[in-house]
Amino acid sequence: MATPVISKGFVDSIVKFRRNIHSRPETGFKEADTSAAILAELKTLGIPDSDIRVMAGTGIVADIRGTAAPIGSAAGSAGAAPAEGAPDGAVVIALRADMDALPMTEDTGDLPWASSRPGAAHMCGHDGHMANLLGVARLVAARRDRLPSDRVLRMLWQPAEEGPGGAAPMVAEGAMTGVAEVYGFHNWPTFPLGNAQIVAGPAMAHVTDFDVTVNGRGGHASAPHVLADPVLAASHCVVALQSIVSRCVPAADAAVVSVSTIHGGEVRNVIPSTVTFSGTIRTLSERASSIIAEKLPALVNATAAAHGCSAEVSLESLYPVLHNDPAAAEHCVRVAKATLGPDRAPSWGLPLMGGEDFGYFSAEAPGCYVFFGTAEQDRENHMLHSSHFDFNDRALPRTITFFTRLLEDRWGLAGSAASDGGGSAASAVSGSAGPLYSEEELPSFAGKGGVPPADWAPPAPSSTRTDRTEAVGSDAVAMGHA
Known part of the structure; x- marks a missing residue:
């Protein structure tokens, strides 16, 4: 043998x-x-x-x-x-x-x-x-x-x-x-x-990285009414992003949008002028990737504007499906x-x-x-x-x-x-x-x-x-x- x-x-x-x-x-x-x-x-x-x-x-x-x-x-x-x-x-x-x-x-x-x-x-x-x-x-x-x-x-x-x-x-x-x-x-x-x-x-998924900067007008935390609060604006952006998958991507297409970092402020009684957050987009089709890449900047910009702020959005497509x-x-x-x-x-x-x-x-x-x-x-x-x-x-x-x-x-x-x-x-x-x-x-x-x-x-x-x-x-x- x-x-x-x-x-x-x-x-x-x-x-x-x-x-x-x-x-x-x-x-x-x-x-x-x-x-x-x-x-x-x-x-x-x-x-x-x-x-x-x-x-x-x-x-x-x-x-x-x-x-x-x-x-x-x-x-x-x-x-x-x-x-x-x-x-x-x-x-x-x-x-x-x-x-x-x-x-x-x-x-x-x-x-x-x-x-x-x-x-x-x-x-x-x-x-x-x-x-x-x-x-x-x-x-x-x-x-x-x-x-x-x-x-x-x-x-x-x-x-x-x-x-x-x-x-x-x-x-x-x-x-x-x-x-x-x-x-x-x-x-x-x-x-x-x-x-x-x-x-x-x-x-395995197509992965896209995104980075967002929300710009506002900072100042003392006791007077938010005279400021443009980027913390509030960024928070609404993070929540709003989850609606892209549920309302814009066809249900048959798997997709995940995750915000995994958020940074803003240094002192508890000061509203900052800038907040940044970042995350990833993961999809199993190029169609879903394209939809999210189009909708995400538009949604972030509109949400930031609704709170008197502006936003800068960058996306980087990494590995394909x-x-x-x-x-x-x-x-x-x-x-x-x-x-x-x-x-x-x-x-x-x-x-x-x-x-x-x-x-x-x-x-x-x-x-x-x-x-x-x-x-x-x-x-x-x-x-x-x-x-x-x-x-x-x-x-x-x-x-x-x-x-x-x-x-x-x-x-x-x-x-x-x-x-x-x-x-x-x-x-x-x-x-x-x-x-x-x-x-x-x-x-x-x-x-x-x-x-x-x-x-x-x-x-x-x-x-x-x-x-x-x-x-x-x-x-x-x-x-x-x-």
């Missing part, structure tokens, strides 16, 4: 990489040490320099190409078709991992791999996303000789997802050229471990059911009203963004962006298995464990090629004959913090302190 490739040793090495990255977090467009660690790993995989490009400052685009005989592509193929601009007609499938940390301080107690850099912390799990992509890359690179030369894995290592956004500049620099399909994921601490939550269509292509979503559902279990690909809880710049990638090619659950009953499941958050390493065997099988499926490799009927892809390609890994080598989590990785447990924390210079892959990388 073949030995499973996702062994304890394999996962331990991926977890070591994840925790090493976690201890040295870097915020958007400052991921120099993170980028260096990834580049060192890619070198160990034998990827030539010509297939590695640095983009958007600290981002990386790297390709793993097969070396086996090409198999071509035919109409009706179960796998993806080559995209326009693909090199030599290759089927290029892209996987994305975001790299940046949040500008906040970690509070995970004595966690040995906790952030060593005050003011920066991996409280959104991007360290886990990078570890997943590295694990998939290792599995694909190890079977490069079985992968047809017209099949390519493109890795998108993206900076600054938390802001100001690294996906758009990577797209502008050519990261998506020739890509047939693109996939990504986010860990989600409120979904059960082992679930891959997937929805077709809108999956993250739209999951229906066909790509169906591919993910099929693979998730085959690898994780028939009941492990639900859509409940989706879409989400958070923002994600993966939408820039999926606007260039059909794509799907998956939400992998990490919640366990016997674990504290802190929410993303909590100062107590840490990525659940037990998710990694599942995510690595899923994405490896998804690649096989989309490359149209015959006999892929996730392909319908076991071999439907074979008859649809001009050549023939088997999957990179057999079911014994890469077992599913769907209860078929036992799954060794399911019993794997993360390494126990050591009693002391990790050394700040650790082996990353086969290279030692000393990561500096910011």
